[in-house]
Amino acid sequence: MRKLTKIDIITRPEKLEELKDALNAIGVAGMTVTQVYGCGLSKGHKEVYRGREVTINLVPKVKVETVVCEVPVEKVLEAAKQACFTGQIGDGKIFVYSLENAVRIRTGEEGDIAIIDPE
Ligand SMILES: Nc1ncnc2c1ncn2[C@@H]1O[C@H](COP(=O)(O)OP(=O)(O)OP(=O)(O)O)[C@@H](O)[C@H]1O
Ligand SMILES: [Mg+2]
Numbered sequence: 304m305r306k307l308t309k310i311d312i313i314t315r316p317e318k319l320e321e322l323k324d325a326l327n328a329i330g331v332a333g334m335t336v337t338q339v340y341g342c343g344l345s346k347g348h349k350e351v352y353r354g355r356e357v358t359i360n361l362v363p364k365v366k367v368e369t370v371v372c373e374v375p376v377e378k379v380l381e382a383a384k385q386a387c388f389t390g391q392i393g394d395g396k397i398f399v400y401s402l403e404n405a406v407r408i409r410t411g412e413e414g415d416i417a418i419i420d421p422e
Contacts, residue, residue, distance in 0.1 A: 304414035305372045307402035310379050312367045313341060314387040314395030319365045325386040326369065329378050332420060335368040343396060350393040362393060370402055372415045 314322060319336065326334060340361040350362045371379060380397060387395050407417040 304416075307370055307372050307405055307415060307418070308376050309368065309370050309400040309402045310376065310383075311398040311400075312369075312383045312387065312395065313339065313364050313397075314367075314383075315389075315393065316363055316365050318387045318395075319367070322367060322383060322386040325382040326367070326379070329382050330374050331369050331371060331379065333369060333418065337366045337368075339364050339366045343393070345392050351391070364395065370405060370418055372418060 312322065316338070323334070323336075341364050342360045342362060352362055367383075369379065376399060380399075383397055404413055405415075405417040406413050
């Protein structure tokens, strides 16, 4: 079985469409998107959300979770960095994890074949 990697991208809500398109373009097959609140090293200070400077320390973000095996992790990182970059505080973070297993409930398939289209 090929190695499975889970990648979480937490970024600005207004970057979601661009990020989704960038991931689709490199062949990422599945993703889970959640609206979240968060802060990073800058603790949410000085972040601008919808034109306002946010003084509370939790700022709305989107979290895009994707599991890959065929698409190289580096390619996902490059696509996400390019799509989400503004250069301003709060562009986001990417977390990379080794994933132990995946199960496709309908067929019972496990591991890499659970997330690969057989075509
Ligand atoms: N150490 C962390 N653990 C868990 N989630 C984190 C962590 N750091 C950042 N996040 C998540 O990532 C989001 C984006 O982080 P953010 O871009 O603000 O990071 P930062 O380190 O403060 O960088 P910047 O200086 O660009 O703001 C946060 O809102 C939070 O949801
Ligand atoms: Mg920050």
